Amino acid sequence: MIVEVDPDGVAPPYEQLRTQIAAHIRSGELPVGERLPSIRQLARDLGLASGTVARAYRELETEGYIRGRVGHGTVVKGVPEVPERDERLVEAARVYARAVRELGVDLDTALAAVRRVL
Amino acid sequence: MTQLAHILAVPAIVLILGYLPIGRRRLAAFATSHDLTVTVPNGSLLIAYLARSARWRSTGAALGWVSGATFVLHGNAFFWGAAGYLLGALGAEFRTSVRLPPGPRRAELVQRRSKDYLSRAARWGPVIVLAIAAFEFWMPFRYPPEQDGWLTAAVLSVVTTAGAAALLWAGRWLIVRRPRPVVSPDVDRADEVIRMSSLQIIGGSALALMCLATSGMAFGYALEVPGLLGTVQTGLPYLMLLCALYAWFRVRVSR
Numbered sequence: 515m516i517v518e519v520d521p522d523g524v525a526p527p528y529e530q531l532r533t534q535i536a537a538h539i540r541s542g543e544l545p546v547g548e549r550l551p552s553i554r555q556l557a558r559d560l561g562l563a564s565g566t567v568a569r570a571y572r573e574l575e576t577e578g579y580i581r582g583r584v585g586h587g588t589v590v591k592g593v594p595e596v597p598e599r600d601e602r603l604v605e606a607a608r609v610y611a612r613a614v615r616e617l618g619v620d621l622d623t624a625l626a627a628v629r630r631v632l
Numbered sequence: 633m634t635q636l637a638h639i640l641a642v643p644a645i646v647l648i649l650g651y652l653p654i655g656r657r658r659l660a661a662f663a664t665s666h667d668l669t670v671t672v673p674n675g676s677l678l679i680a681y682l683a684r685s686a687r688w689r690s691t692g693a694a695l696g697w698v699s700g701a702t703f704v705l706h707g708n709a710f711f712w713g714a715a716g717y718l719l720g721a722l723g724a725e726f727r728t729s730v731r732l733p734p735g736p737r738r739a740e741l742v743q744r745r746s747k748d749y750l751s752r753a754a755r756w757g758p759v760i761v762l763a764i765a766a767f768e769f770w771m772p773f774r775y776p777p778e779q780d781g782w783l784t785a786a787v788l789s790v791v792t793t794a795g796a797a798a799l800l801w802a803g804r805w806l807i808v809r810r811p812r813p814v815v816s817p818d819v820d821r822a823d824e825v826i827r828m829s830s831l832q833i834i835g836g837s838a839l840a841l842m843c844l845a846t847s848g849m850a851f852g853y854a855l856e857v858p859g860l861l862g863t864v865q866t867g868l869p870y871l872m873l874l875c876a877l878y879a880w881f882r883v884r885v886s887r
Contacts (some may be wrong), residue, residue, distance in 0.1 A: 516814055520736040538741065551743045558811040559739035561732045587743065 515543055519560050524613045527562055531570040533606070539579050540593050550580065550588040577602060639701040642713070643694035650690020654682045666825040673815075674822035681826050685724040689833075692720020711844050714880070718796070718837040722803050725830055728810070738814035746804040749828045753883045754835035758797055761842045761875070764868065765793040768849045771865060775857050789849030793842045800838035807831055836884025840876045847872035 517534045519527045538544040550571075551559075557567040571588060574580045578594035593599070614624040659679060663670045670678065696716020701709040747755055769790045772782050807830050814820060850869035857865045 515741040516738050517741055518736050518738045523736075535741070544741065549743050550741060551739075555744060555809065556739060556741075558809065559813055560737045561811070561813070562737075 517556075517560075519562065521562075524617070525609070527560075528566045528569040528573070529609070531556075531560075531567065532573050535570065535574055536577070536579055536602075539590055544590050546590050546592045548590045550590065552587060639698060639709075642709070643697045646690045646697070646713075647694050650686045650693075652686075654679050654686075658682065662829075666828070668821060668825050669818065671818045674818045677819060677822050678826070681728055684727060685721065685830070685833075688720040688724035689717050690720070692723065693717035711841070711848075714837060714841055714844070715796075718799060718834065718841060721830070721834050721837060722799060722806070725803065725806050725810075725834075728826065728830070732811070732813050733815055739812070740814055744808050744812070746808045746831060749808075749824075749831045750835055751832065751883065753879075754832055754839065757839045757875075757879065757883065758800055758835075758842060761839065761846055761872075762793065762797055764872070765790055765842070765846045765849065768846055768868065771850075771857065777856075786849055789845050792845040793849075796838045796841040796845065800835060800842075803834035803838070804831060807834075833884050836879050836882075839879035839883055843872045843876035843879055847876065 515538055517531060517538075519530050521527060523530060525533070535544070535550070544550075550556075553564050553567045553571060556562075557564045560567070571580065571582065575582055575588075579591060580588050581591040582588045594602075610624075610628070619627075659670060659675065659682065662668075662678065662682060668674075668678075693713045693716045696719070697709050697713035699716070700712025769786055772786055776782075807827055810827070812820075812823060847869040850865065850872070856862075
């Protein structure tokens with residue numbers, strides 16, 4: 515299972531990471547109880563600062579996707595409840611809408627880009 | 633004259649072998665032993681790794697051998713040669729890594745652990761030898777030997793064993809935590825093989841040193857130990873010597 519981070523992308527690296535890990539958990543590719551790499555390992559592999567990966571993990575933990583325990587590392591907790599997911603979806607849409615406005619592209623192009631990625 | 637030949641002949645041979653250029657046959661043998669297909673991108677990575685690691689290990693071994701023989705250090709030239717080899721192998725690891733490609737970076741969401749790369753003997757051998765070293769260290773306190781200097785010999789041997797173990801774990805830490813960006817399947821596989829090979833070489837040579845140091849501790853003084861414990865005490869140093877040979881010639885080079 516691979517994650518990809520583009521340092522020059524529109525979304526900040528921690529957000530790219532958070533989105534991809536959450537997607538892997540939702541699709542079941544990362545099953546409940548699966549151990550994630552340590553913050554330092556992932557940061558080194560991606561050439562990012564540890565704080566960037568730590569922020570992605572922290573947000574995923576707040577959302578209920580993962581659980582970190584001292585001495586046990588970080589493990590997948592599961593897919594959060596539906597209302598929480600809806601909230602996240604609206605929030606993600608807001609972030610995307612902001613990026614679309616910044617880029618100045620029209621609605622059709624923006625939706626086509628989303629369809630391509632999904 | 634014979635003494636000088638003894639000091640210089642072995643290191644000279646080791647250095648010549650270590651600095652030989654990596655030919656196609658050497659590369660093919662390494663690739664075959666690890667079920668690896670050599671391609672243009674991973675071929676250059678493998679050649680660089682094989683050349684660098686061979687140079688560092690042979691330089692370390694030669695320096696260790698000469699130091700041990702010249703300064704008549706505790707142990708012998710073989711022991712110090714192996715110690716130099718281990719230090720050289722560790723030194724080579726500081727320069728080994730896959731470079732991050734420009735543009736988007738990719739990584740695997742998998743936790744890396746040293747046990748995924750090591751054989752069972754390399755994983756558990758050091759733990760068992762440390763337990764045996766602790767037993768050997770405890771024995772003269774329980775059955776004090778008559779000759780002087782046993783405490784110095786025991787402390788020196790146990791410190792050497794612990795030192796080799798510390799180098800082993802430092803090597804594991806260094807190699808497993810090295811960045812592993814996802815580049816292409818052939819380069820990724822070559823990186824896995826390089827890690828595996830380095831961990832086995834460091835694991836095997838450190839284990840051999842630990843066995844030699846532990847056997848030296850038991851050979852250092854004669855104990856009057858009764859019963860079954862006495863039989864174990866008499867047999868352990870020879871067993872440790874056999875284990876050192878096994879670690880050097882099997883564990884170090886196993887795939």
